[in-house]
Amino acid sequence: MQWWCAALGEQWTWTWRAYPGVWLFVIAVGAGFRWLAGSGAWSRATATERGALIVGGLTLWASLDWPLGPIAAGYLASAHALQFLIETMVAAPLLLFGVRSGFAARAPRTMPPLARRAGRLVVHPLMAAIVFNVVVATTHVPAVVDGLMPSALGAFAIDAAWFFSAVLFWWPVIMPAPSYPHFGPPLKILYLLVGTLFHTVIGMIMLSAELPIYGVYELAPPIFAISPRADQQLAGGIMELGVFGAIVISSAIVFFRWANKDERRA
Amino acid sequence: MQAGRTGASFDLLAALVAAALVASAACGPSDGGRVVPPESGATDIVVARPSFTLTATDGTPFDFAARTAGRLTFLEFGYTNCPDVCPVHMANLSAVMRNLTPTERMRIDVVFVSVDPDRDSLPALRKWLDAFDATFIGLTGTSEDINAAQAAVGFGPAIIQVADDGSTIVSHAAPVLAFTADDTAHVMYPFGTRQADWVRDIPRLLSKRGTRDRGVFAGASAAMADRSVVERAYVVIPVGAGPAAIYFVARNPTSLPDTIVAIDVGAIGNASLHMTMEGPTSGTATMHAVDAAEVPARGMFRLSPGGYHGMIAPVTRTLVRGERLPVGVRFARAGTVRVDATVITYADLDTATAARPQ
Numbered sequence: 001m002q003w004w005c006a007a008l009g010e011q012w013t014w015t016w017r018a019y020p021g022v023w024l025f026v027i028a029v030g031a032g033f034r035w036l037a038g039s040g041a042w043s044r045a046t047a048t049e050r051g052a053l054i055v056g057g058l059t060l061w062a063s064l065d066w067p068l069g070p071i072a073a074g075y076l077a078s079a080h081a082l083q084f085l086i087e088t089m090v091a092a093p094l095l096l097f098g099v100r101s102g103f104a105a106r107a108p109r110t111m112p113p114l115a116r117r118a119g120r121l122v123v124h125p126l127m128a129a130i131v132f133n134v135v136v137a138t139t140h141v142p143a144v145v146d147g148l149m150p151s152a153l154g155a156f157a158i159d160a161a162w163f164f165s166a167v168l169f170w171w172p173v174i175m176p177a178p179s180y181p182h183f184g185p186p187l188k189i190l191y192l193l194v195g196t197l198f199h200t201v202i203g204m205i206m207l208s209a210e211l212p213i214y215g216v217y218e219l220a221p222p223i224f225a226i227s228p229r230a231d232q233q234l235a236g237g238i239m240e241l242g243v244f245g246a247i248v249i250s251s252a253i254v255f256f257r258w259a260n261k262d263e264r265r266a
Numbered sequence: 267m268q269a270g271r272t273g274a275s276f277d278l279l280a281a282l283v284a285a286a287l288v289a290s291a292a293c294g295p296s297d298g299g300r301v302v303p304p305e306s307g308a309t310d311i312v313v314a315r316p317s318f319t320l321t322a323t324d325g326t327p328f329d330f331a332a333r334t335a336g337r338l339t340f341l342e343f344g345y346t347n348c349p350d351v352c353p354v355h356m357a358n359l360s361a362v363m364r365n366l367t368p369t370e371r372m373r374i375d376v377v378f379v380s381v382d383p384d385r386d387s388l389p390a391l392r393k394w395l396d397a398f399d400a401t402f403i404g405l406t407g408t409s410e411d412i413n414a415a416q417a418a419v420g421f422g423p424a425i426i427q428v429a430d431d432g433s434t435i436v437s438h439a440a441p442v443l444a445f446t447a448d449d450t451a452h453v454m455y456p457f458g459t460r461q462a463d464w465v466r467d468i469p470r471l472l473s474k475r476g477t478r479d480r481g482v483f484a485g486a487s488a489a490m491a492d493r494s495v496v497e498r499a500y501v502v503i504p505v506g507a508g509p510a511a512i513y514f515v516a517r518n519p520t521s522l523p524d525t526i527v528a529i530d531v532g533a534i535g536n537a538s539l540h541m542t543m544e545g546p547t548s549g550t551a552t553m554h555a556v557d558a559a560e561v562p563a564r565g566m567f568r569l570s571p572g573g574y575h576g577m578i579a580p581v582t583r584t585l586v587r588g589e590r591l592p593v594g595v596r597f598a599r600a601g602t603v604r605v606d607a608t609v610i611t612y613a614d615l616d617t618a619t620a621a622r623p624q
Contacts, residue, residue, distance in 0.1 A: 011349030210365065211461045218460055221350040222357065225397075228461070229361060 004152035004159075005064070007074030007216045012223045014067070021156060022064045029163070030057055033099050041102025053098025060091035064159060073155045076226070077206070077217040081235035081242070087159065088136075088166035089246035096167060096174040104176040120178040123171040125187075129195040132169035135161045140202050146215045169195060173254065185258035189251045199243040206236030301452040301474050302467040308453035309441065315339070315449035316418030320379060320405035323392035324592070328405055330377065330415070331449075333606070338471050339375045339445040343416055343424065343438055345382035346394040351440045351457045352378075353398075359442070360398040362464040363588075368614040371588060372500070373472055379415055380406040381424035381438045401590045401608075419443055419451070446474035493600035494518045494561055499593055499607035501531070501578070502615060503585045510585065512537060512576030512593065512607060513569045518561040522599065526559045526567070530594035530602070534585075535578040537593075542572050553577075561597070571615060585609045 002008075003021035033053070034041070042050070062068060063086035072079040111119070121127060138144055139158050148154025172180065173188050183191070205213070212218035212228040226234070302308050315331055322328040330341075340359060344352030359376055366374070378395060380386035383406050386394075391404040406412070413423040416439065424438035441454040444467075452474070455463070499514035512531070518524045529537040540553045559574050561567040569575045585591075589609040594602045 009350065211465065215458075215460055218358065219354055219458060222353045227357060227361060 002152055004156040005066075005069035005073040006152045006155045007149040007220065009074065009150075009219075009221065011221045012071070012075055017066050017070065019065055019069060021152065022061070022069060025064065025156075025160070026057065026061045029060060029095070033095050037099035037102030038106030041099060041105070044105060045098065045101050049098045049101055051098075052094040056091045056094030056096075056098055059086050059094070060163070063087050063091065071223065073149055074216065075220045075223045076235075077212075077214055077228075077232050078226075078234035078238060080217070081206075081238040083159075084162055085238055085242040085246070087163045088132075088169075089243055092163060092166035093170040093174060093246075093250065096170050100175055116178070123168055123175070123178065125172040125180065125183055125191050128168040128172055129191065132165045132195065133198045135165035136198055136202070142213050142215070149216045173250065185254050188254050192247045192251050192254075196243050196247050199239055203236045203239030203243070206232050206239060208236075301446065302470050306453070306467050307459060307463055308444070308455050308467065311420075311443075311451055311454050313419050313443065313445075313451040313454075315445045315451070316415065318411065318415040318418055320407040320411055320415060321388065323388050323395070323404040325388060326592070328403070330405070333604075334375050334377065334445065335449060336447050337375050337445075338373055338447065338468070338474075339377060341377045341379070341419070341443045341445065341451075342441075343379045343381050343412075343421060344440075345380050345424075345436050345438070346386050346390055347382065347434070348436070355440075355442055355455075355457070355459070356395070356398040356402065358459070358461045358464060360402070362461050362468065363399060363401075365465070366468065368588075368608075368610055370468070370472060372498075372608040372610075374468070376402045378402055378404050379412060380404065381412055381416070382426060382434075382436055383407065383409060383412060384426075385434070399588070400586055401588050403590070444471050446471050448474060493520065494524045494597045494603060496593075496595045496603050496605040499605045500615075501534075501585065501591055501593070501607045501609050503587065503609060503611050504581055505612070507580070509577045509579035510535070510581045511571070512578065513571065514576075514593075514595070514605065514607065515566055515568050516561045516595065516597075517566045518563060518600075520599070521563050523563045524561045524600055525598040526561060526595060527557070527598050528596040529576045530596065531578055531591060531607075532594075533582060534591060535581045537576050537578045539574065540577045541574050558598070587611055587614070 001018060001020070003019065005019055005022070037045075045053070063072075063083045068079060068083060072083040122131075139161055145158075148158055172183060173192060209229075209232060212232055214232075217231060218228040220228075300306070300310060315335065317329075317331040319327050319329045342352065342355055344355070346352070356376075356378065363371055363374065363376070376399065378391075380391050386406055388404075388406065391406060395402040395404045407415075416423055421439040424436060427435045427437075429435055440457045442459070443451040443454045445451045453467075453471075495517050496514050497517065499512065502511045502513070504510040512529060516524075516526060526539065529539065531537045539556045539559055541556045543552050543554060556574070559567060559569075567574070587609055590606040591609060592604060593607045594604050596602045
């Protein structure tokens, strides 16, 4: 039994496989977010936040477990891109949104001062954007992908890096603390747009490359009768449209919340 | 594993052993350097283009040495139920071939020999290859003939076993052998070869020249050098419902003149010889059917646009660019000489016919 999905070079079958590492990871993430929210958070959360928490957890699990997990790890670059999209642009922001009320209620009074200072530095918009983009860039380098995906530990490292760096990236936009007075809604929208520009570059490279970029997918046992290049172009399209769509939607949410707040003030 | 499902596995050990066998027989490239760039992951070998005859997917005998002589030929042994190595090699080769120029493409054969004749019927083999490239040549035969073909390139025979659960396990040598114009494979490509490797190496492999390639009868087998030969044959896809043109070069190495008397393109349609003549007014041309065209002794005769050419009318099915059509050219003295014509478009014509005669 494999503990995490990896590229094994085996013929794909629709026979279910268990990946206990995925279950443990999802449970650990759930526990981590529960800790962020603090006790009694569920009762304090709005229905929307509860829904976001559940959907965020489920999408994270679905993106990592069978069948998407193993297909993404060793067969299709497009599945890998979809997994990336779900982990970083769906699960991470939804989970954060789900605990924001709970965190707002507990963070200021229960966080040790050192943790507060460290957290403030790590989730500073500039730092978060840099960390997220460095992770995204590094984990899309062909040598890194081809080197890490064949091992469970390597594939886990990529998935974990994506998810946690995405949590950092979304934190300044979604979470109420720490507060950065100058980081208002207009800057948040700009942050989202600029902070994901690198995704556009990666997507464009995948869309326009004449040859398959990643050996792990080029040499994978065929699945769904899609050529490696078509698969790569589909992956590029998912990166381009998926990330853009997520950013547009989240920017719209930030904008309308801001507008509604102004209206209420008026 | 489910009973009845093809649980085919690839035995890397078999491939390594086979590779070692070939490599151990190698004495290094004859020109003292690698045929392919240093960064290529291909393995250096020296294997002469083997002589074996198997059955092509159209049911006709295929003499490998004769039909591929002087051409860059990629030879792979595999089977259509192969879950990984064979389809990946074929998919990558077909992807690379699509990006070659028509001239380059026309100088390359990809030959896939099935090592699983019981399950790979001719239609099944053709259908499988068509999924990659309709021009890929599929061969099969009896187990003895296939084993002999593998032995001819230094590979051990494929081993086919039925597992307890009913699945079939096939172990076979995986490398793709690349025979160049000098009728020698200087390199073979293991599993793991990527499209970037093929793209980088194919121009080098195409530029590899050899004694036979420099000679007058490049493209023809040694066995055929004592009679007229046909090379560089093209069928041009017609515009609309019009006739399709056939162009080729006929060479006559003998001391007596020979004559082209007929062209046979099988079920594609009725082919006949024609000649383009200048019309009564300037800038116009007319075509006339002719009975024969003479190929001078120790000379050549070219069927080309604006001159003598073959014509297929009517064309009974849609022709696909890059497709290879078996064409028989009947000579008065040499008899019928068979050649694979490459299907091109009128847009390809200038490039194709301007290519240096080999």
